[in-house]
Structure formats: structure tokens, C-alpha cells
Amino acid sequence: MSLQSLDIIRRSATTLPSPQARGAHTGEVAKLIDVTKCIGCKACQVACMEWNDLRDEIGSCTGSYTNPHDLSDQSWTLMRFAEYENPDSGNLEWLIRKDGCMHCADPGCLKACPSPGAIVQYANGIVDFHEENCIGCGYCITGCPFNIPRISKKDSKAYKCTLCSDRVAVGMEPACVKTCPTGAIVFGSKEDMKQHAAERIEDLKSRGFEQAGLYDPAGVGGTHVMYVLHHADKPVLYSDLPENPKISAAVGLWKGIAKPLGVLAIAATAFAGFLHYIGIGPNTVDAAEEDEAEREAARIRAGEERP
Amino acid sequence: MNDERLRAHAAAARRDEPGIVRYRAPTRINHWIVAISFVLVALSGLSLFHPALFPLTALFGGGPWTRILHPFIGLVMVVAFVFLAARMWRDNFLTRSDVAWLRDMPDVLHNRDDKLPPVGRFNAGQKLLFWSIIGCLSMLLLSGIVIWRAYFSHYFPIGVIRLSAVAHALFGCVLVCAIVVHIYAAIWIKGSVRAMTRGKVSYGWARKHHRLWFRQVMRGDGRD
Numbered sequence: 001m002s003l004q005s006l007d008i009i010r011r012s013a014t015t016l017p018s019p020q021a022r023g024a025h026t027g028e029v030a031k032l033i034d035v036t037k038c039i040g041c042k043a044c045q046v047a048c049m050e051w052n053d054l055r056d057e058i059g060s061c062t063g064s065y066t067n068p069h070d071l072s073d074q075s076w077t078l079m080r081f082a083e084y085e086n087p088d089s090g091n092l093e094w095l096i097r098k099d100g101c102m103h104c105a106d107p108g109c110l111k112a113c114p115s116p117g118a119i120v121q122y123a124n125g126i127v128d129f130h131e132e133n134c135i136g137c138g139y140c141i142t143g144c145p146f147n148i149p150r151i152s153k154k155d156s157k158a159y160k161c162t163l164c165s166d167r168v169a170v171g172m173e174p175a176c177v178k179t180c181p182t183g184a185i186v187f188g189s190k191e192d193m194k195q196h197a198a199e200r201i202e203d204l205k206s207r208g209f210e211q212a213g214l215y216d217p218a219g220v221g222g223t224h225v226m227y228v229l230h231h232a233d234k235p236v237l238y239s240d241l242p243e244n245p246k247i248s249a250a251v252g253l254w255k256g257i258a259k260p261l262g263v264l265a266i267a268a269t270a271f272a273g274f275l276h277y278i279g280i281g282p283n284t285v286d287a288a289e290e291d292e293a294e295r296e297a298a299r300i301r302a303g304e305e306r307p
Numbered sequence: 308m309n310d311e312r313l314r315a316h317a318a319a320a321r322r323d324e325p326g327i328v329r330y331r332a333p334t335r336i337n338h339w340i341v342a343i344s345f346v347l348v349a350l351s352g353l354s355l356f357h358p359a360l361f362p363l364t365a366l367f368g369g370g371p372w373t374r375i376l377h378p379f380i381g382l383v384m385v386v387a388f389v390f391l392a393a394r395m396w397r398d399n400f401l402t403r404s405d406v407a408w409l410r411d412m413p414d415v416l417h418n419r420d421d422k423l424p425p426v427g428r429f430n431a432g433q434k435l436l437f438w439s440i441i442g443c444l445s446m447l448l449l450s451g452i453v454i455w456r457a458y459f460s461h462y463f464p465i466g467v468i469r470l471s472a473v474a475h476a477l478f479g480c481v482l483v484c485a486i487v488v489h490i491y492a493a494i495w496i497k498g499s500v501r502a503m504t505r506g507k508v509s510y511g512w513a514r515k516h517h518r519l520w521f522r523q524v525m526r527g528d529g530r531d
Contacts, residue, residue, distance in 0.1 A: 138456030142468050258477070259356065263360070266353075280418060290511035300522060
């Protein structure tokens with residue numbers, strides 16, 4: 001929903017700067033999800049439903065703790081449960097990742113969106129959908145490297161995690177952070193979160209997780225939702241978290257150079273026609289040509305051979 | 308005398324105007340269904356292609372309505388074009404003399420028709436336009452189905468959707484450019500708009516621009 005804080009640094013389908021006199025002088029924000037501390041209680045899912053007034057349909061069990069099965073317009077965050085047999089230790093590891101919008105610094109959804117102001121990025125880094133401007137085309141889904149936005153069947157608008165932009169705007173932490181009983185989700189400035197992550201990673205390494213690390217993928221300019229992973233070298237273990245997410249080259253082409261070139265090509269073609277008309281002019285048939293045609297027609301009708 | 312002339316005029320007015328039938332009414336109606344749906348689909352498509360053109364969505368009742376209508380109008384255009392193509396494809400095979408005609412493009416552009424090889428029902432430019440439209444519409448239809456989020460996108464993997472989005476934009480631009488050329492050609496070659504509105508061309512027009520077709524028609528074996 002629209003926030004009138006006038007601190008928008010990027011706005012979909014808009015070529016001029018947005019109102020941005022107010023900056024985020026205390027730095028960008030970030031949510032840090034420490035996967036190694038998560039116990040899979042789903043309190044974050046419940047808090048998200050509660051704060052955002054969302055109620056997903058009651059689904060059915062498919063043999064996984066992941067419930068509902070997927071993100072939806074009513075489920076903006078989802079614990080994804082993966083069972084991993086570690087070949088090195090022989091242990092069964094339960095890798096639980098809280099999925100949801102990563103709030104990329106370079107958001108593919110915003111780049112792809114054709115509707116002015118349907119997607120904005122605030123100075124603090126939050127990427128927000130303004131559904132009143134959404135036309136329901138689904139280009140945000142096409143642009144997103146993390147497969148996050150979902151179109152509602154009810155209103156054909158796209159929805160996703162807002163990082164509780166409404167709460168953050170008044171100095172509160174996101175609902176999922178507030179509720180997390182183990183402190184696996186923390187929120188603060190991006191710098192603080194990176195520092196906190198570094199301490200956690202050091203601790204994990206000292207306890208045998210050599211590959212522990214921070215997930216803040218550079219391909220999308222970094223994200224404002226970051227993970228601490230025990231196996232940062234293999235993010236794909238965590239329910240297919242992409243190893244090097246970036247805006248697809250196809251989307252980059254489509255929403256980059258193709259736009260000005262396409263419009264230019266059409267305008268140039270029309271202008272070339274205009275110049276031809278001015279420079280050379282129309283092609284007309286004169287009276288002599290009409291007479292000649294009549295004569296030939298008469299000859300052919302009379303059964304003569306063609307001249 | 309005066310009465311006699313008046314009667315002659317009245318008779319001439321009742322009769323169809325002199326000339327050669329180039330497009331019969333069903334063909335003309337078919338063409339204009341394609342043309343009108345093209346204008347609508349192009350305007351709505353362009354409005355979602357470049358932010359500078361987004362205000363064009365107002366013509367369709369706003370952004371969401373533009374998103375809803377665009378693919379349906381596109382389908383109308385494709386279906387109508389299939390019927391039009393069924394009427395015209397036989398006359399659009401490229402021949403050896405078409406290559407010569409294309410090579411003489413400077414003469415074409417400078418209205419030096421007397422220096423061009425004689426042309427059948429359609430010239431090489433028209434034939435190329437025909438096949439470009441077939442190619443563009445096929446690609447636009449296929450890619451358009453893939454990116455039609457409301458009904459079909461969920462059947463396709465994300466990589467295919469992304470490529471289709473690019474292809475749809477690319478072939479859309481090519482088609483719009485091709486139709487701009489087509490529309491300009493109709494403005495440039497006087498008498499052609501009338502062929503598609505009232506159906507007839509003058510003998511002089513037919514002989515000047517489509518001499519082989521003119522002779523065919525005069526011998527009584529032409530198609531309209």
C-alpha cells in the first residue's frame with residue numbers, strides 16, 4: 001500500500017526522478033534470517049498473516065512440513081523444509097528456510113513492471129508493491145530472480161512481502177522479526193546486520209560448519225533480506241535458493257535497450273515515409289497512362305495479341 | 308439534348324464506376340477487421356512496452372483494462388488475418404522477376420515505374436510484407452500465449468516466459484514498422500486506398516502498377 005513518505009529512490013515505468021528529498025540517513029535496513037537458529041515453528045508465518053490481515057486457504061498435506069505448499073497472494077512468507085543427508089558427516093540435516101521477498105537492491109520485478117508507480121523502492125531499500133497501480137500483467141513474476149510475486153485470483157493484483165514497510169516507516173521491526181521465538185530473525189541497519197552475521201558465522205565455523213556464510217547475493221546488488229547459512233557454498237540445498245541470482249539477460253534486454261530502440265525504429269520508419277512524400281512525392285496515374293491502358297484493354301478484348 | 312445528357316449521367320451513377328475490381332467486398336471487410344484490430348492491439352501493446360506510451364492505456368479504460376483486452380484483440384486480429392491470408396497466399400509467391408523488382412528499388416522509390424519489370428497481382432514489396440506479417444503474427448501468437456498470465460503462463464517454465472516476453476516485444480516492433488511502411492505505401496501510391504475502400508482501381512492504375520495482372524484480368528482469367 002502507498003506510503004506518503006516521499007523517500008522513493010526508484011519507481012516502476014518512470015523515467016524521471018521520484019520525490020526523494022527525504023533520504024535514509026541512518027542507512028539502509030535489512031532483515032537477517034539465521035537459518036541455523038530456525039526451529040521451523042512457523043510463528044513468522046502466523047505473525048505475517050496477523051499483521052497483514054491475510055488468510056490463506058486451508059490446504060492439504062503432501063508429506064512435507066512446508067505448509068501451505070507455496071507462496072501465494074495470502075502467504076507472503078513460507079517456511080520451506082528440506083531434508084538433506086550430509087555425505088560428509090552422514091547426518092540428516094533439516095534445512096528450514098523462511099522464503100519470501102528478498103528486497104533486492106536491483107529489483108527485477110521493478111525493472112519489468114510496465115505500470116508507473118506499481119512497484120517502488122524506498123531509500124531504506126524496501127521494495128514495495130502499490131497494488132492500486134498494479135495492472136495484473138505478471139511481468140514482476142517474469143522479472144523476479146527468486147520467484148516471489150503472486151497474482152491474486154480475486155483481484156488480479158500482484159502481492160508479496162512488504163518487509164512490513166508500514167511498520168518500518170514508524171520505527172517498528174517487521175512482524176515476523178517481532179514474533180520469532182529463537183531470535184533467528186533480526187532486523188536493523190544493513191551494516192549492523194552484516195556485522196551480526198559475521199559474528200554468527202565465526203561462531204558456526206568454530207563449531208564445525210566450515211562453509212557457514214552470509215547470503216547477500218551481489219548479482220542483484222545485494223539484498224535487504226539476508227540469510228546466514230551453514231552451507232553457504234551450496235545455497236541450492238535450501239529449497240533451491242539460487243546460487244547466483246541476477247536479473248535474467250532476456251529481461252535486461254527487454255526492459256533495457258529494446259525499449260528506446262523499438263520506439264525509435266517505429267518513429268524512424270514513419271519519419272522516413274514522411275520524408276519520402278516531401279522529397280519525391282506521391283505516385284499518380286496521369287490521363288495519358290489511363291488512355292494507353294484503355295487502348296490496350298480494347299486490343300486485348302478484341303482478341304489481338306499483346307503488343 | 309440536355310435531358311439526354313442528364314439521363315446518361317444518371318445511368319452512369321447507377322452503374323458501378325468504371326475500373327477493375329481489385330478487392331471484392333468480403334476481402335475488403337476482412338482487411339478492415341484486421342486493420343482495426345491491428346491498430347487497437349498495437350496501441351495497447353505499445354502502451355505496455357514503453358513508459359512514455361503508458362498514457363495510451365487511457366484509450367482502453369486504464370491499465371488493467373488494457374492488460375485484459377490486448378490479448379483478446381490480438382486473437383481477433385490473428386484469426387481475421389488467417390482468413391485474409393487464405394484469400395491471398397496464392398498470389399504472394401516470390402518469383403524471379405520479384406528479385407529484379409527489388410534490385411530496382413531506387414526506381415521504385417523514385418516513381419520510375421516504366422523502368423520496373425511488369426508486376427502481377429502483388430509486387431515484391433507487398434509479397435515481402437505478406438510473409439513478414441505471417442512470420443510476425445505466428446511468433447506474436449506463440450509468445451503471446453506464453454506471457455498471457457491469466458490463462459497460460461503457469462504452463463510454462465520461467466525461462467520460456469522470459470524469452471517470450473523479449474520475442475513478443477521484438478516481433479511487435481517489427482510488425483508495427485512493417486505496417487507503417489504498408490500504410491505509407493497506400494498514401495504514396497494514389498489509388499490504392501480506394502482499392503481497399505470501394506474495391507476498384509482504374510485501368511491506368513492497374514496497367515501502371517500491376518501490368519501482368521491487368522492483362523490477366525483483361526483476358527478474363529484474373530482473380531479478385
